Amino acid sequence: MDSAGRQSADAVGTIRVTDLVLEYPIYRHLVWDRARALLGAVIRPIRPTAKQVLERVSFVIQPGEIVGIVGRNGSGKTSLLKTIAGATYPDGGHVEVSGRVLALFAAGLGFRPQFTGRENVKYGGLLMGFRRKQIDALLDAVAQFSELGEAMGQPFFTYSSGMRSRLAFSLAISTPSDIVILDETLAAGDQRFVAKCYQQIKEMRSSGKTILFVSHNLGEVARLTSRVMVLDQGRLAFDGDVFEGLAFYERLLLEGAMPEGGASEEKDVQVSLALKDESGHPVQMVEIGQRLAVELTIDARQNLGERFVFLRLISMESNQVYAYLMPRRWQTLRAMPQERDSVVVDKGETTIAWVIPSWTGGEGGYFFDVYIGPPCSPEAPDLSSGQFWRHARNFMSVYGNAYLKGACSTAELPVETVRVTRTAGSGGRS
């Protein structure tokens, strides 16, 4: 057992978390409650009211796995990572970690502002328990990877946020370890450096390191990880396949964003979106150039009449809209159209199928937003302004999503055919 109360697990690189509970005090008066929380370590009755930020979380991560952890703000992601890393002590359950852990949290590595970059690397190396010779080797590796050049000799307070991020990440990935924990660490680097980091993470994965990765950039998660955990209000809500996990997380986000007015309307309509290959089999991964059918099924409990319907394809990495697919348009629209296509949505199933002869999206994750709303409404949402959800509450709006992963192209997405079919029925699968 180490200084943070973590027990050793079996194989090097294994993380075993069992019924992990972590609590933080709820502060009403900062100083008073902090004192009560501290003294509560020996006098339990005086402990302030606590909030469980992690509730009986259990999982096992095998050596060499790269796991993405996603969740809304305050869902317990960073607390979980800190507990695994040993920076926070659990209030219940067990964390068993085997091997050397290196954790890089969002704000850096506690660098000293008055020290130079070089001195900070040495300082960080000391804190991580390295000897001087090891630190000298580390220094060379960090200087090379970070490409900071002469800035390594300048005080840290003169660094831009991007340079700070470079130094921290370079130190983290250059340090020998069996388990690497990365918490929102790639946000500040420029594109070329981020790409270099991605490559480095892939190399770390192929060298057998276990990697835990927290990010709000779902594209990063889709691109780098093979398994996703979704934390929701301190509970492990999902643990499994990356695409299913991201879809699950999207649904969570949308539930959170769905206004009260929209909730009752959603009961009248259910949508499902399927991606199918040329043989009609559902797919999750799409190769570049692959023929692909996108099938949107609207299942209505009642006649809705004429509705404005479209899909919005969004890149998870850049969060940019990649394409708008409309029911009567034969081409992809890169900008939100002013004239909107509508279809009649009657009771029963309405299926709109777009056939894309050749998937030309670049590598990464994508998702579809589905919009169904009244046509030609003066209150129609301005989707390009990012006000989609707020304006949408006035309409009958239903959202769904799916994920695509391609290879390497930035060409426009061609649409070959669009087909609208209807099946009358009882409607509204419950």
Place this chain on the structure above:
Amino acid sequence: MMHATTGFVHTMRLALNLALYEVRAQRKETFLGLLWLIVWPVAQSAGFLLAFRVVRGEGLQLGGEAMLLAYFGVLIWTTASSVLLGNLTILRSNRDLVSQVVFPCSVLSVADVTAKFLYFLAQAAVALAIWFAVMPDGQPAAMPAYLFLYCIGFYLVLLAMAWVASILGVVLPDLSFVLPPVLTLLLVLSPIFHPDPASLPWIMRVLNDWNPFSLCVTAWYAVIGVTGGIAQAPWLFVLSSVAAVGVSWATVRVFYPQAMKVI
């Protein structure tokens, strides 16, 4: 046992290296740098001594021995008080480090104490050289050994105080404002400026007897042969400091896990 020994060695090596970084950081941030090691306690002890002599109507002429004794006393006092005051805020001021880097947080206090103790050793060595030059006779042969023991004891006292202060600083942050004037008052009443305790009112004697800072000063005076009890003072001092460190470490083990969450 082997694991514990390795851990202790690693922690001490880390503390020493961090202390050297502290020294370097302080050196880099002033024009005089390490010269402040000597200038600061000399100026402080001279200032206090002059003020006292003026208050007592004893004139401004200072003897070499009195000056040196005041220097030693003020040096010990300021070292101890800077450790105490510095560690009241050490966890909160290193919040980023504690929350972002995985390392034994108790080493922060060890590094702080080690840096200040290194300053103390350098400052004391200069004054001791002068002391031996001024008072070549009457020094007991065992004095180097006594001094060595004293230094161990003093380091441990500082460490014990630092660990407890680091926790107290989280529970009672107001102490950072309360303690400086209290420590100044206690310094004024301390044996540094009142060599004859019998002349003090009983309440002041009690305060000095229970004040660990005064005890450290008194033990030092005993070690260099200014007051009696030299044979027992270093041993008693070391033994009590070991006990203090033990209690302090137990306190750290209980409170630090929670402190790391609430700072």
